[in-house]
Amino acid sequence: xxxxxxxxxxxxxxxxxxxxxxxxxxxxxxxxxxxxxxxxxxxxxxxxxxxxxxxxxxxxxxxxxxxxxxxxxxxxxxxxxxxxxxxxxxxxxxxxxxxxxxxxxxxxxxxxxxxxxxxxxxxxxxxxxxxxxxxxxxxxxxxxxxxxxxxxxxxxxxxxxxxxxxxxxxxxxxxxxxxxxxxxxxxxxxxxxxxxxxxxxxxxxxxxxxxxxxxxxxxxxxxxxxxxxxxxxxxxxxxxxxxxxxxxxxxxxxxxxxxxxxxxxxxxxxxxxxxxxxxxxxxxxxxxxxxxxxxxxxxxxxxxxxxxxxxxxxxxxxxxxxxxxxxxxxxxxxxxxxxxxxxxxxxxxxxxxxxxxxxxxxxxxxxxxxxxxxxxxxxxxxxxxxxxxxxxxxxxxxxxxxxxxxxxxxxxxxxxxxxxxxx
Ligand code: ADP
Numbered sequence: 001x002x003x004x005x006x007x008x009x010x011x012x013x014x015x016x017x018x019x020x021x022x023x024x025x026x027x028x029x030x031x032x033x034x035x036x037x038x039x040x041x042x043x044x045x046x047x048x049x050x051x052x053x054x055x056x057x058x059x060x061x062x063x064x065x066x067x068x069x070x071x072x073x074x075x076x077x078x079x080x081x082x083x084x085x086x087x088x089x090x091x092x093x094x095x096x097x098x099x100x101x102x103x104x105x106x107x108x109x110x111x112x113x114x115x116x117x118x119x120x121x122x123x124x125x126x127x128x129x130x131x132x133x134x135x136x137x138x139x140x141x142x143x144x145x146x147x148x149x150x151x152x153x154x155x156x157x158x159x160x161x162x163x164x165x166x167x168x169x170x171x172x173x174x175x176x177x178x179x180x181x182x183x184x185x186x187x188x189x190x191x192x193x194x195x196x197x198x199x200x201x202x203x204x205x206x207x208x209x210x211x212x213x214x215x216x217x218x219x220x221x222x223x224x225x226x227x228x229x230x231x232x233x234x235x236x237x238x239x240x241x242x243x244x245x246x247x248x249x250x251x252x253x254x255x256x257x258x259x260x261x262x263x264x265x266x267x268x269x270x271x272x273x274x275x276x277x278x279x280x281x282x283x284x285x286x287x288x289x290x291x292x293x294x295x296x297x298x299x300x301x302x303x304x305x306x307x308x309x310x311x312x313x314x315x316x317x318x319x320x321x322x323x324x325x326x327x328x329x330x331x332x333x334x335x336x337x338x339x340x341x342x343x344x345x346x347x348x349x350x351x352x353x354x355x356x357x358x359x360x361x362x363x364x365x366x367x368x369x370x371x372x373x374x375x376x377x378x379x380x381x382x383x384x385x386x387x388x389x390x391x392x393x394x395x396x397x398x399x400x401x402x403x404x405x406x407x408x409x410x411x412x413x414x415x416x417x418x419x420x421x422x423x
Contacts, residue, residue: 001026003062006410007051009070009143010223011091014047017406018059019414025407029054041076041084041146048147052209060209065216066151067195067413069405070143072222073119073165077126077137077187078146082155086133088143089122096121099128106178110260112165119166120179127184140166140187144220152217153202158189159219161267170268171256193270194221194419195412218413224250225267227376228274229408229417232401236272237371240400241355241389243379245284249358250276252418253367262361263321269418275367277322281354283378285314285331286347294340295382301341302348304387310337310346313354323354323361348385356392374400 001020008015013032020026031047031054048068052060076088089095096103096116102124107113113120119142126134139155142162149155160170167179168191175188192198196219206213221229228250231240239251256266256273266273286295313320315331337343359370372395379385380399390397402408411417 001062002064003059004410004413005055005063005066006226006406006408006413007048007066007068007147008223008226008404008406008409009044009047009068009074009147010405011071014044014051015404015406016051016055017404017410018055018063019407019410021414023411023414023416027055027059028406038087040088040090044088044143044147045150048150049209052211057210060211063211063215065197065218065413065415066148066201067218067409068144068147068220069223069226069409070147070162070220072162072224073117073122074143075119075122076141076143076146077133078139078141078155079136080138080155082139082146082149084146085136086126086130089125092117093122096125099124102128106182107167108178110258111167112258112260112265113167114260115165119163123166123184123187134184137187139189140184141189144222145189148198148217148220151201151205152199154199156189157198157219158191159194159196159221160191161194161221161225163189163191164265164267170266192219194219194225195415195417218415221409221412221419223405224248225269225274226405226408226412227403229411229419230400230402230404231374231376231408233372233374234418235371236368238374239359239370239372240374240376242377243283243351243375243385244377245287246282247279247351247355247358248276249278249355249362250274251359251362251367251370253362255366255368257362257365257367259365262323262325264362264365270420272418275362277358277362279322279354279358280316280320281314281351284316285351286344286379288316289347290340290344292378295344298341298344299348299382299384302345302384302388304384304391307391308342308345308349310335310342310349311353312346312350314347314350323358348382348388352385352389352392355389359393370395373397376400376403
């Protein structure tokens with residue numbers, strides 16, 4: 001039996017899932033991050049090696065391929081031997097604000113890289129604000145690239161999911177000329193399709209972990225795309241709504257949509273596009289008013305077939321980008337009825353309207369028409385909400401086949417994901 005290992009580096013920990021050729025899970029391992037250690041690269045390396053050590057020898061001996069996903073825009077600089085020359089910069093680190101002017105000077109208007117947390121903003125920060133470190137570096141890598149290097153030993157290789165926020169042109173599969181002409185472009189990784197076999201693991205890694213010497217390491221992806229792949233969404237029109245603290249929607253489309261004013265951008269998935277948008281509304285607002293137990297119990301008293309007349313725009317503070325782009329949009333949570341059931345009904349109904357408006361917005365801009373929605377996140381476990389949402393979306397809403405990003409990444413290693421043409 002051939003097995004495939006997917007490794008997920010998320011925000012709170014790392015996880016490994018091993019699947020067989022039919023996609024059935026054969027083994028799992030977890031490693032939570034302990035935040036006290038500031039040597040991030042060392043934490044990542046320890047987590048990776050610990051996960052592999054946790055796998056039973058009889059499972060390890062059958063692993064044919066490995067892929068790794070990291071958090072999008074978690075990046076590092078390393079020397080010619082692959083040793084980090086500075087602490088990696090994490091996905092949510094906004095120090096790029098110090099080089100915002102330079103960023104706007106070099107990137108085209110409305111480009112995805114213009115965010116102060118983009119990979120390019122972080123590279124610019126090293127270049128402009130940490131000259132000694134910058135001068136000591138040979139490669140700029142994403143978290144997933146560097147972790148894969150630890151296994152296969154080749155430096156300077158990435159994938160076009162991780163490289164999107166560096167400015168890589170995912171349509172033409174090249175670095176655009178405005179980037180290539182920059183003095184730091186020699187640090188850029190070569191970019192391949194996610195799930196492309198790179199090389200066998202090094203003899204050292206094979207010996208140390210008792211892995212087969214012909215085990216292949218593939219290019220990776222980002223954690224949120226891995227979770228999308230895990231859901232089972234495969235065809236144009238299929239989407240995943242994530243009802244976590246915020247509302248995030250991702251729609252598989254034949255067409256690419258980018259609209260920076262709404263924060264909409266597209267990742268490439270093989271011949272398709274993964275079009276996404278994120279709203280500030282979501283579960284965090286529900287948590288302001290209700291505990292999770294109250295959410296569960298009060299929801300049972302709601303008649304999901306009846307539309308609540310309460311028309312809210314639930315936000316924690318003013319401003320939203322998608323599906324309404326208005327930095328001054330006020331939270332709308334009034335009138336508040338005395339009955340908590342009615343109030344919750346109004347909140348769930350209103351977030352469902354915003355979700356439907358989100359999909360409408362993507363379609364207005366040219367994305368493929370919605371046919372099915374998989375739901376992820378804390379709100380997915382609320383059947384009342386699912387029924388309310390189904391009234392607005394008018395398409396089947398189904399549970400994801402899997403929710404773990406590590407599973408989606410194992411599918412990449414197996415080369416059975418929308419990223420691979422084998423589908
Ligand atoms: P994140 O990872 O974004 O923090 P999760 O996916 O863990 O979020 O989901 C947490 C959110 O789910 C909370 O904000 C909470 O309000 C919401 N939630 C939890 N239980 C329910 C429920 N039964 N119905 C609706 N929302 C819920």
